[in-house]
Amino acid sequence: MEKTYELNLAGRTLKVTIGKVAEQANGSCLVQYGDTVVLATATASKEPREGIDFFPLSVDYEEKLYSVGKIPGGFIKREGKPSEKAILTSRLIDRPLRPLFPDGYRNDVQIIATVLSVDQDHSPEIVAMIGSSIALSISDIPFNGPTGSVLVGLIDDKFIINPNSEEREKSDIHLVVAGTKDAIMMVEAGAKEVPEEKILEGILIAHTEIKKICEFIEGIANEIGKPKAEFPIFVPDEEIAKKVREYGREKLIEAINTVDKLERLENIDKVSNEIKEVFLEEYPDSENDINEVIETMLKEEVRRMIIEDGIRPDNRKADEIRPISTEVGLLPRAHGSGLFTRGQTQVLTIATLGAISDAQVIDGIGEEESKRYMHHYNFPPFCVGDVRPLRGPGRREIGHGALAERALEPVIPSEDEFPYTIRLVSEVLSSNGSSSQASVCGSTLALLDAGVPIKAPVAGIAMGLIKEKDKVVILSDIQGMEDHLGDMDFKVAGTRKGVTAIQMDIKIEGIDKPILQEALEKARKGRLYILDKMAETISEPRESLSPYAPKMYTMNVNPDKIRDIIGPGGKVINKIIDETDVKIDIMDDSGKIFITAPTEEGGKRAMEMISSIVKEVEVGDIYLGKVTRITNYGAFLEIFDGKEGLLHISNIAKERINRVEDILSVGDEVLVKVVEIDNQGRINLSRKVLLPDDPKKEG
Known part of the structure; x- marks a missing residue:
């Protein structure tokens, strides 16, 4: 119904x-x-x-x-x-x-x-x-x-x-x-x-x-609503659970208390395998039960140590951040690069600058938009010591990339300030938690190294939560085990001034205002500490771009002149591109032109060619034109890049001539004067008005 x-x-x-x-x-x-x-x-x-x-x-x-x-x-x-x-x-x-x-x-x-x-x-x-x-x-x-x-x-x-x-x-x-x-x-x-x-x-x-x-x-x-269905819940066998706990609890506690992640995981695996080896002989069909008990014990002991003993798996205090090291300029040919290491989490971010036309066009169910700043996050298997086939980015990678992109977006300079498309790629080289926030920090380093005039440096930190009844501990800079076994993953990124991005996921049935308030304040203090550490390596954008970055030139022209720059079928603009090896992006509405060139010489030459096209031709101007084609009624001359005028047969010489070819050939350079611009903007030229009155002196 x-x-x-x-x-x-x-x-x-x-x-x-x-x-x-x-x-x-x-x-x-x-x-x-x-x-x-x-x-x-x-x-x-x-x-x-x-x-x-x-x-x-x-x-x-x-x-x-x-x-x-x-x-x-x-x-x-x-x-x-x-x-x-x-x-x-x-x-x-x-x-x-x-x-x-x-x-x-x-x-x-x-x-x-x-x-x-x-x-x-x-x-x-x-x-x-x-x-x-x-x-x-x-x-x-x-x-x-x-x-x-x-x-x-x-x-x-x-x-x-x-x-x-x-x-x-x-x-x-x-x-x-x-x-x-x-x-x-x-x-x-x-x-x-x-x-x-x-x-x-x-x-x-x-x-x-x-x-x-x-x-x-x-x-x-x-x-x-329908009545909720009855369903089977997986609960480990009580007898197995009791025996596994008695045998393995102390061994597991000892394994957890290892500072190094790889050693800790190795020790936990050894204990887990030992437990399974012992009990699978007695209970060969109960591997799921044994695994569930081991996982439950692991979670209980890590949480108990944090709540009761104030000890984290790597012996840090609750608000202590792992050791940080930063480096920039690692890759000589990249436009900018930054290496951010926090404990056993390490991210290398590379910045690449491109033309405005390199922006990503997004045409979905939202309004069509163009993205000139983008961030991509890669999480290869080796960063956690795994072996698996390389595929395209998964949902997690896309999510982490979008979070880091959002964190930096408010500080990216406008197109007017910095007319480049910016692509950041964060390569996670080693991961033990908070890799998305490490990619935020690495992105700041790479942008500063690339000379991008960002409004302020951005850093990120991941906060965690352990909550047992009324006992609450908020953890700063969580590592992988604390994320997996804890109750919250709260990522906060921002500048010294304020927050630019947040992502919070709760694994229990919600949190209240006091916990949120404390987590935000501790995240702020942690962020400021990280920004200070990053500033020791680089605090301002480099004064000049990489010599391997493209050169960018901006011009503003009368929008009515855009069609002249493009030419019939793109003939004029393609000629400029071919001759100067540049990319040209034209904003039709505003008349703004962006020229992206691999060399300064090519960029300046393209600007000169465009300037000559949009230059206003006036009656009386004199040009050294080049004959481009000949008809039976005259010759067409290019008086400057992309601009042609007609030299009628009657205006070629003082005396009457029967054929244009008797005087001119394609490729000849001829001094001409603009004698008329008609109401359609067509340019009429004359050669004869510049010739001496005495025909004998004409040579």
Whole structure:
């Protein structure tokens, strides 16, 4: 039976329709906000997946180009692999939902959010996040939600919930917050150096709206939701668990207390293998039980040591940052490079400068845009001592690259200040936690080394949390084990002035204001410390670019002259490009021209050629023209690059001539005077007016 529900969300109606479509899914709904419509479905397998020790949840955000009235480009006229934006949105949906499934639940769960219609003033990402929570909440799939999600903007020091497209452009923050009615589950933000207290205020304002959304969803679920299904939870056999603990606990504690990551992992593996070797003889079919007990013991002991003994696995204090080293200019031919090492996490970032036309054009369900700054993050298997096939970037790599890109975006100079396309690539060479934030630091070093006039250096740090009942410890600069076994991964990047990016994921059922406040303050102190360490190596952009970076020249011309520069069929501009080996980017509306040249000589020559084309020709000007073609009524002369005039047969000589070829040939250089410019801009030339009156002196 079809049912419709409505909620006033930020002054606009959020409409939810249930029972109309996709009824074979465990849970489904159509969610409309403005003219944005998303179909959200949640489906679960009937039986748990065998032989796994994790929860198999998959989330897909499907962008359909028909939603914005577009037909896909290219030969195959259908949607292909998900865009980077779709992957990032899938992660946004996944992250607040995943911790709310019961421990031990091993059934496959698939959430699909399909974008059917898009109104750019109503973000489909937020609609998809809310729709996914509704689909799970009304389904029979076990889920400890619901969650709500909102986007927060900040304009003129005022917060706006779910800003429209124009407001998003003006906003100082782009803050996505998701949570339950009791606590915050996820934060994803980009900001223009906004102070920590303002970020916290925005998160708390978002939570007020989230509570309303959660209550709205609870009302729907209570009215028409399916009873939650009974499901088997994987619990290790009690007898095995007791024996494994008695045998292995002390050995595991000793292995954990190893400062070096590789040694620690090696010691833990040795103890784990020893335990399995001992107990698999007695319980040959219980490997999953044994593995689960070992993992649980590991988590319990690491957390106990931090909470009760104040000891981290590498013997640091809670707010202590690992040793940092920095270096720039490692790669002689790269335009800029920076090596950032923090403990056993090491990232090499390379900066490359290119022409404006090298920018990435993004044409999806959003408005078409051009990205002249981009960051790519690579996480090869060797950085964690693994062996696996090299594939394209996964969701994690795309997510980390986008986070680092967002962190640096507010300090990147404008096109007017620095007319280059900028590409950063972060190569993770060694990883023991916080590699995304190390790539932020490496990016700052590479940009400064490349001579890019960034507004301020940016650094990043990852914070962690261990929470046992009322006992809370916030950890600065978490390493891999603390991330894996802890309750929070809270990445904060920014300048000395304020925050530029945040990514927070909670693995428990939310955190409150005091924890958020303390984590933000400790992250600020850690960030300032890291910025000081980076400044010891380089604190300002280099005064000049790399000699291997392209030379950039900018010109402003009358927009009406653009067609003359391009010429018929691109003839003129292609000639300039061929002769000078440059790239030319023309902004038609403004008349701004960017010339990117491998050499100074080529760039200046291209500028001269363009200047001569846009130069205003006036009657009375005298030029040394070159004959380019001959007709039966005269000759065409190029008087300067790209500009031709007609020398009529009657204006070639004092005396009458029958054939142009009697006097002129193609390639001849002839002194001519401009005698007329007609109303169509055509130039008429004369040779005879410059000839002496006595024909005998003409030679």
